[in-house]
Amino acid sequence: xxxxxxxxxxxxxxxxxxxxxxxxxxxxxxxxxxxxxxxxxxxxxxxxxxxxxxxxxxxxxxxxxxxxxxxxxxxxxxxxxxxxxxxxxxxxxxxxxxxxxxxxxxxxxxxxxxxxxxxxxxxxxxxxxxxxxxxxxxxxxxxxxxxxxxxxxxxxxxxxxxxxxxxxxxxxxxxxxxxxxxxxxxxxxxxxxxxxxxxxxxxxxxxxxxxxxxxxxxxxxxxxxxxxxxxxxxxxxxxxxxxxxxxxxxxxxxxxxxxxxxxxxxxxxxxxxxxxxxxxxxxxxxxxxxxxxxxxxxxxxxxxxxxxxxxxxxxxxxxxxxxxxxxxxxxxxxxxxxxxxxxxxxxxxxxxxxxxxxxxxxxxxxxxxxxxxxxxxxxxxxxxxxxxxxxxxxxxxxxxxxxxxx
Amino acid sequence: xxxxxxxxxxxxxxxxxxxxxxxxxxxxxxxxxxxxxxxxxxxxxxxxxxxxxxxxxxxxxxxxxxxxxxxxxxxxxxxxxxxxxxxxxxxxxxxxxxxxxxxxxxxxxxxxxxxxxxxxxxxxxxxxxxxxxxxxxxxxxxxxxxxxxxxxxxxxxxxxxxxxxxxxxxxxxxxxxxxxxxxxxxxxxxxxxxxxxxxxxxxxxxxxxxxxxxxxxxxxxxxxxxxxxxxxxxxxxxxxxxxxxxxxxxxxxxxxxxxxxxxxxxxxxxxxxxxxxxxxxxxxxxxxxxxxxxxxxxxxxxxxxxxxxxxxxxxxxxxxxxxxxxxxxxxxxxxxxxxxxxxxxxxxxxxxxxxxxxxxxxxxxxxxxx
Numbered sequence: 164x165x166x167x168x169x170x171x172x173x174x175x176x177x178x179x180x181x182x183x184x185x186x187x188x189x190x191x192x193x194x195x196x197x198x199x200x201x202x203x204x205x206x207x208x209x210x211x212x213x214x215x216x217x218x219x220x221x222x223x224x225x226x227x228x229x230x231x232x233x234x235x236x237x238x239x240x241x242x243x244x245x246x247x248x249x250x251x252x253x254x255x256x257x258x259x260x261x262x263x264x265x266x267x268x269x270x271x272x273x274x275x276x277x278x279x280x281x282x283x284x285x286x287x288x289x290x291x292x293x294x295x296x297x298x299x300x301x302x303x304x305x306x307x308x309x310x311x312x313x314x315x316x317x318x319x320x321x322x323x324x325x326x327x328x329x330x331x332x333x334x335x336x337x338x339x340x341x342x343x344x345x346x347x348x349x350x351x352x353x354x355x356x357x358x359x360x361x362x363x364x365x366x367x368x369x370x371x372x373x374x375x376x377x378x379x380x381x382x383x384x385x386x387x388x389x390x391x392x393x394x395x396x397x398x399x400x401x402x403x404x405x406x407x408x409x410x411x412x413x414x415x416x417x418x419x420x421x422x423x424x425x426x427x428x429x430x431x432x433x434x435x436x437x438x439x440x441x442x443x444x445x446x447x448x449x450x451x452x453x454x455x456x457x458x459x460x461x462x463x464x465x466x467x468x469x470x471x472x473x474x475x476x477x478x479x480x481x482x483x484x485x486x487x488x489x490x491x492x493x494x495x496x497x498x499x500x501x502x503x504x505x506x507x508x509x510x511x512x513x514x515x516x517x518x519x520x521x522x523x524x525x526x527x528x529x530x531x532x533x534x535x536x537x538x539x540x541x542x543x544x545x546x547x548x549x550x551x552x553x554x555x556x557x558x559x560x561x562x563x564x565x566x567x568x569x
Numbered sequence: 570x571x572x573x574x575x576x577x578x579x580x581x582x583x584x585x586x587x588x589x590x591x592x593x594x595x596x597x598x599x600x601x602x603x604x605x606x607x608x609x610x611x612x613x614x615x616x617x618x619x620x621x622x623x624x625x626x627x628x629x630x631x632x633x634x635x636x637x638x639x640x641x642x643x644x645x646x647x648x649x650x651x652x653x654x655x656x657x658x659x660x661x662x663x664x665x666x667x668x669x670x671x672x673x674x675x676x677x678x679x680x681x682x683x684x685x686x687x688x689x690x691x692x693x694x695x696x697x698x699x700x701x702x703x704x705x706x707x708x709x710x711x712x713x714x715x716x717x718x719x720x721x722x723x724x725x726x727x728x729x730x731x732x733x734x735x736x737x738x739x740x741x742x743x744x745x746x747x748x749x750x751x752x753x754x755x756x757x758x759x760x761x762x763x764x765x766x767x768x769x770x771x772x773x774x775x776x777x778x779x780x781x782x783x784x785x786x787x788x789x790x791x792x793x794x795x796x797x798x799x800x801x802x803x804x805x806x807x808x809x810x811x812x813x814x815x816x817x818x819x820x821x822x823x824x825x826x827x828x829x830x831x832x833x834x835x836x837x838x839x840x841x842x843x844x845x846x847x848x849x850x851x852x853x854x855x856x857x858x859x860x861x862x863x864x865x866x867x868x869x870x871x872x873x874x875x876x877x878x879x880x881x882x883x884x885x886x887x888x889x890x891x892x893x894x895x896x897x898x899x900x901x902x903x904x905x906x907x908x909x910x911x912x913x914x915x916x917x918x919x920x921x922x923x924x925x926x927x928x929x930x931x932x933x934x935x936x937x938x939x
Contacts (some may be wrong), residue, residue, distance in 0.1 A: 461928040464882075466851070558840070565819055567842065568833055
């Protein structure tokens with residue numbers, strides 16, 4: 164999989180000229196993305212998959228395209244919306260891998276540390292991602308604290324220079340490969356509101372007392388993990404923000420998930436739907452000749468166009484105000500994306516007929532629209548459940564945005 | 570961005586229109602109008618004329634302001650917001666057809682009369698796809714043309730007196746102008762369930778017209794310009810109506826008490842309102858993009874306009890439907906405005922082609938580019 168590109172690439176050096184920038188991103192992708200990576204990853208085992216993800220992340224980092232959305236002060240390129248659109252369009256066009264192992268590292272970690280981390284934490288951990296490809300996972304949910312996250316029971320007790328942590332976390336994506344974890348734990352069980360007793364920590368996954376156990380998902384894969392914490396010591400320096408301020412900081416973490424991550428996924432979705440339509444036209448597919456299914460596709464396509472417009476509007480808000488404190492768009496975007504993804508993957512299952520029910524090996528890291536229709540459909544639940552279910556988000560909209568009483 | 574590409578302050582325009590409509594088309598006044606037998610709300614029409622709303626899109630050389638889709642979308646949305654009984658769209662579509670045709674002294678004069686509000690126009694009820702018509706044109710004496718057939722479903726037809734109609738002659742489709750006063754033609758008013766608007770029907774039995782009543786230009790291209798305009802207008806009307814009726818509903822849910830608490834605290838109702846708001850956020854973004862593309866004259870303006878219409882009309886209906894249900898008994902009464910919004914939303918779904926016709930043509934346009 165290691166190629167030797169004919170030359171070095173430096174798209175960010177050309178960022179003042181959008182056409183040249185796009186051409187350089189495209190040339191880099193053509194030189195570096197292995198044409199057969201999907202075949203290689205079809206049915207690949209966990210170790211090969213993780214190795215491939217790390218390789219891809221390193222290739223992106225070499226040309227500055229792993230963290231281009233980060234501010235310059237923190238090792239990014241500070242590029243704007245037009246450049247990001249180009250990058251994601253070209254990545255989607257090239258059908259390049261999605262660096263999903265690094266989602267928390269690239270989005271949730273910076274969203275948390277930019278606003279709330281100490282300078283030392285930003286220096287240490289953002290550099291670790293950028294230069295060493297450190298993998299992060301998220302330790303929020305617990306067996307009895309899902310949608311009701313504030314009811315978490317993992318406890319952290321201050322003892323001298325460390326917090327001693329005991330408890331159990333669940334649904335931590337890629338926990339088995341992670342170097343660090345963004346951890347929420349209770350530091351004051353007597354707080355008047357549960358939210359006011361939660362603190363936010365950086366957990367070293369190699370610390371003594373940390374045990375990780377994979378959970379097999381409905382897709383058959385084991386991306387999620389349980390994390391068991393048995394008298395784990397976390398240095399006080401790895402507390403993010405103030406003690407008992409973790410709940411508020413966690414909202415910043417989750418806002419990353421509701422916005423920027425979907426940007427890349429929506430560009431890939433647009434590409435997939437265009438490709439599906441072109442393929443159906445080429446083969447004179449039955450679903451295209453049938454009025455009902457063709458109309459379903461067209462309506463879903465319109466929803467996809469709408470999703471991309473909402474994301475572009477959000478990106479303009481991000482440029483105007485990087486912390487988007489008042490933005491309501493990320494919440495709408497997350498629900499809309501979940502809905503469109505479910506609707507379209509369901510459509511693909513139905514038009515595939517009985518053939519779609521035949522078990523096929525999964526393309527590891529192939530994203531949300533691999534063409535393996537039942538896998539894609541099952542995987543769509545990840546978006547409507549994780550990071551706040553659609554139902555929780557509707558309540559958020561009703562109470563915070565529409566002003567309906569609690 | 571509050572300025573349009575042409576530099577007009579759209580928010581100032583919106584405030585101005587909203588202020589006038591709030592007074593002239595308050596729910597009480599709309600109800601009084603719809604309960605009566607008038608076909609034209611003369612007071613509102615006079616206001617719209619005097620304030621220049623009807624002149625927004627007409628070219629400057631024809632006495633208009635030379636503005637376009639972005640300004641009109643603001644007006645249409647505000648009219649929808651208050652379910653205003655103003656037969657503006659038919660006239661603006663007539664201006665659109667005359668502007669898209671080859672310019673002549675005659676087209677300039679008609680545009681000027683429509684833009685001043687002196688005349689009220691309407692156009693054939695086009696539908697996406699291959700344009701059809703039940704009107705035929707044949708050659709008459711002395712270079713005149715003869716019009717036969719029925720022009721049905723003319724929007725705002727009851728008040729219209731300048732008709733732009735699609736007809737077929739030996740060569741193909743042609744747009745023909747009928748001046749009802751000059752020709753002694755009367756439009757039969759058809760009352761719609763949405764009483765804020767109406768349809769009209771005209772039957773022509775060998776009506777002889779001067780040859781210059783046939784517009785020069787590509788009839789299909791004129792039709793596409795009209796259809797794009799119509800789709801954006803109906804989408805904006807639907808959006809404005811749905812946002813207004815959702816706001817009315819939210820107020821009610823916050824104040825209406827049952828079981829000792831506001832009914833808006835019940836999650837089953839909250840989630841529906843959240844879904845409606847989400848849908849309206851989406852349709853608002855799609856309409857804005859479609860309007861911007863039309864204003865820039867982009868090749869895919871028609872596809873975006875049709876997509877926006879199908880989305881906004883469906884959303885508008887769902888919101889208005891649920892507004893009645895969420896209001897309970899009071900929403901089912903004649904005196905409450907909910908039914909006005911619901912009926913207007915249902916008519917919007919059908920105007921200038923239904924959902925299937927729109928989706929089918931969007932698919933055709935997508936496939937042509939695939």
